[in-house]
Amino acid sequence: MDATIKRNLEKIACKVRMGIIEGTYNAKSGHPGGSLSIADLLTYLYFAKLNVNPKSPDMPDRDRFVLSKGHTAPALYAVLAERGFFSKEELKSLRHIGAMLQGHPCINTPGIDMSSGSLGQGISAACGMALAGKMDCKDYKVYTVLGDGEIEEGQVWEAAMFAAHYGLDNLTAIVDNNGLQIDGPISEVCSPEPITDKFAAFGWHVITMDAHDFDDIERAFDEAEKISGKPVVIVQKSIKGKGVSYMENQVSWHGTAPNKEQYDIAMAELNAQLMELEG
């Protein structure tokens, strides 16, 4: 990846992380850990990959995105705001009564293609979108992001079977493999491992990538683009809480919002990262 483009994506991702902290802090609830682990991925998708237009969010032939791990909506909202789908001010009213930004994604929000949040369901909807694209010979692609804990849901594997059976090569699923879920490490709760082998056995093309390296993210998506005849899953190795020192790899930050002091520390850290990137 071109160094300037990479640097720019890193800056945007840093701002997206600030948006996540801003949102969850103001909401006094929410899921910062798994939001931070997909901040780079969503930045790449919305600033380097997806054919979407903030001025025309319902553009018929746009690429589709479904956040199957819907509890990490703060990341999606932050990236949508950064991309211009709505004002960044909206992030401050996340989860408030009467606010546009609901606790989990709602289809009525500009830029949101599907309501999601009850785990395991988003990937099925993504399959439906991909199937419609195939039926209508459309070029749009469908992307969906799942948690590694989420794939413990049986519906995910129903969808995995379906996507492979119908050869949905316009569908790319990304599994955010940060290794932690609410009750603890995924290996201890009820292990979904080996994740790559499982998807391969279900007939998917499997790619692994480093979730926090834009060069590697680009490599993975370039490979995904070349695959035909089967759906693609990218298992991204990520760090839960990535970017905020005290949240990194801490299961306790799955569903806890920062208080004022923690907010200040997180923002100071992210500001420092941004300053360094801006050099």
Place this chain on the structure above:
Amino acid sequence: MSDIIKKATRESYGEALKELAEQYQNLVVLDADLAAATKTGIFKKAYPERFFDCGIAEANMMGVAAGLATVGKIPFASTFAMFAAGRAFEIVRNSIGYPHLNVKIGATHAGISVGEDGATHQCNEDIALMRTIPGMTVIVPCDDVETKVAVRAAVEFDGPVYMRFGRLAAPIINDKDNYKFEIGKGIVLKDGSDVTIVACGLMTAQALDAAKALEADGISARVVNIHTIKPLDKELICKCAKETGVIVTVEEHSIIGGLGSAVCDCVTECCPVPVVKIGVNDEFGCSGPALDLLKKFGLSSENIIAKAKEAVKLK
């Protein structure tokens, strides 16, 4: 009775899908390995490129239907009522109901008349489950004529619709040429002044038979076909409550949460009158021939007659 033509509403459903396919190019059909039983196989044979078998995976099927609807398709997702409303309830609620997507659920083999398969497959709870979902329309057609127009109305309606069909052949009681269907509008099949019998689905014909017999016993029974449980025709129900003073509801469904409960919800607000509910009591079904089961669980014209006589005394 022998000259009455009968046809299962699931059969009419399958035929309706095929008949509507040309006009509605966006209509697609999903099934979960039951196309031969739900009769979506009729559509599949004629339009294989618009039919998708999801395998025995109802949760995913409902989600795929939701995804198809976001892109402008009109998906009909079919399986047995037990699995459509029961197993996949939460997907129907969160992936179809909450985003208010234009998905039609064609649920067959509803109620006790599933017969020999027994309790695991006899869904007596689906109306209750589906009517609690905000924005969900719930339709229970009573015969072939009503099913055909109801399916068309569902296609033309923008929003999620749950349609309930039966396995057993149902008497055709409506006249095809004069029948008018409107979502949310009940139909007075027979006028009467002493009691109103409110019915849906398979029980509608039984209610008519009962009303005729009651006439001979000097009881004037009105029969109302409530094909749309939600939105309920509150105006008509209230009118009947006021004019006849007592209501008997009859449905091939649990007495908890279905048509009877919907009618009670309505009359307690507008015109409190006694309501006697006939349905499957708070119990599971069992194996047996469908017609015998209907009798065993009180879903017969004889029981409607008996309950109507008791109801009149409550006034």
